[in-house]
Amino acid sequence: MNFLTKSAYCYRNTLVRFSSVVACAVFISCGSETAVPDTKQPSVMDVPFGFPAIPAPQDNPLTLEKIELGRHLFYDKRLSLDQTLACVDCHKQELAFTDGLPVSRGVNGEHGGRNSPTIVNTSYQTAFFFDGRASTLEEQIHGALFSPVEMYADEGKVTEILQADSYYKTQFSTAFGKDSLPNSRLAIKALASFVRIVLSGDSRYDRFLQGQTSALTMMELRGRDLFFSEQTQCASCHNGFNFTDDKFHSTGLYLHYYDKGRALVTNQAKDVGTFKTPTLRNCGVTAPYMHDGSVATLEEVIEHYDHGGKAFVNKDKRIVPLKLSSDDKQALVAFLHTLTDETLLKRKEFKKP
Ligand code: HEC
Ligand code: HEC
Numbered sequence: 001m002n003f004l005t006k007s008a009y010c011y012r013n014t015l016v017r018f019s020s021v022v023a024c025a026v027f028i029s030c031g032s033e034t035a036v037p038d039t040k041q042p043s044v045m046d047v048p049f050g051f052p053a054i055p056a057p058q059d060n061p062l063t064l065e066k067i068e069l070g071r072h073l074f075y076d077k078r079l080s081l082d083q084t085l086a087c088v089d090c091h092k093q094e095l096a097f098t099d100g101l102p103v104s105r106g107v108n109g110e111h112g113g114r115n116s117p118t119i120v121n122t123s124y125q126t127a128f129f130f131d132g133r134a135s136t137l138e139e140q141i142h143g144a145l146f147s148p149v150e151m152y153a154d155e156g157k158v159t160e161i162l163q164a165d166s167y168y169k170t171q172f173s174t175a176f177g178k179d180s181l182p183n184s185r186l187a188i189k190a191l192a193s194f195v196r197i198v199l200s201g202d203s204r205y206d207r208f209l210q211g212q213t214s215a216l217t218m219m220e221l222r223g224r225d226l227f228f229s230e231q232t233q234c235a236s237c238h239n240g241f242n243f244t245d246d247k248f249h250s251t252g253l254y255l256h257y258y259d260k261g262r263a264l265v266t267n268q269a270k271d272v273g274t275f276k277t278p279t280l281r282n283c284g285v286t287a288p289y290m291h292d293g294s295v296a297t298l299e300e301v302i303e304h305y306d307h308g309g310k311a312f313v314n315k316d317k318r319i320v321p322l323k324l325s326s327d328d329k330q331a332l333v334a335f336l337h338t339l340t341d342e343t344l345l346k347r348k349e350f351k352k353p
Contacts, residue, residue: 044349048201049210050241054123057136060189062196065175068353070194072171073187075352078161080151081107087144087151087191090116093350096282096341097198102293104150112149113259115293118286120344121242121279123196130275130291132248133265137192145188158184198350200281201241202343205335216338223335226328232305233318234332243280243339249316250274252309253290261291273314284340298333 044067047054056062073079077086090104091097097119104116114130122128128140145153162168162182172182175190205224208215216224228235237245248262250273257273265271275291289295295304306329308321324332344350 044197048199051199051201052124054196056196060138060192062193063175066190066193067197069171069175070190072353073191074194079145079153079158081154085151091119094345096120096285096344098286102288106149107152110149114291115288117278118282119195120198120200120281124242126246127276131262131264132276137195138188141188141191155184162187200341200344203281203339203341205338219331220334220338223331226332227335232322236318237277238280244277248274248276250312250314252312252315252319255310255312259292270314273312280336281339282341282344284337298336302329302332
């Protein structure tokens, strides 16, 4: 398996959460040349080094059969109302499962108001969508499938199409039991299983944490120091192994937010204009940025933070002018690019079957 690189030896289920502090200790058990390689065959259910085991709900345990079925469904345009749009059209592997558009287009070219976020590492999330309106992946995927601005699926039609397909008839019974006929409820479980294994943790920065000191340049190291500094406070929101605190904040993008964000769910004035902190993994390939795709480049994202955002009433108090030099800005951008995981972008287990 070409996926089995040295760092892939480090892929195993573990409950160690990494931070830059524990990184050195972690390396001793993993990255050293003398470590005995794991003879276990790598599985799509293995997690990147330092990641917790993949959580899955009790009524939808993770199995290889469901994952494989979910992968087929992820690429199947027939699920959408006019059969023109599959999950992959808005979540493309080569763009770290985003679509490159400011806001994505659903069936009939219908514009949603939001930027397509990455689906990587969402298995660890507790709130889905930018406003956190779904609390499980199953609920989230139900939303994607039936939303008028996304796939706008017709439940009866989906069932009909799946039941008429011999691959699906066999694979649904292999995955869910021999008497299980395809339907959209089970399709959602399979899709969630596939999304759960789309993990990203093999960036140059991860390799650096595992002891490959040459993985980062001097400028990238300077960017890392700034990212984790008191001065920028980036890492106080973009923290942990997935660079997110899973909370909702306003970064002061606007004086008046057209999209009310988290307040759409909570109805509270203090939540207007707050959005879920996105992961920064692979942000080098997920432009444009922010909930509405209004910021085109990482350079512009850094300019936004350096200016300290607009004087919006709910703006988080950490968003203040940073007084970065142009070298600082360049270094921060360089650091963000080290979070790109080339393995993820090419991994064949995630490709169209
Ligand atoms: C028309 C484009 C489009 C299609 C098709 C689509 N999505 Fe999405 N997806 C989005 C957008 C936009 C969001 C964010 C919406 C929001 O925050 O309100 C999103 C959010 C998500 C999220 C949550 C990410 C997070 O961090 O909260 C997951 C997971 C996801 N989609 C998976 C899927 C799956 C699986 C399918 C197929 C059943 C699918 N999507 C189909 C555009 C799309
Ligand atoms: C108060 C918490 C907070 C702090 C501090 C913070 N961010 Fe963010 N960041 C967010 C939130 C929330 C968003 C999404 C905002 C939106 O969509 O309107 C975001 C968005 C981003 C994005 C766009 C990601 C995407 O996929 O769209 C990047 C890149 C980013 N932040 C980098 C940084 C850097 C670099 C710093 C430090 C200079 C930083 N952030 C500081 C909370 C924070």
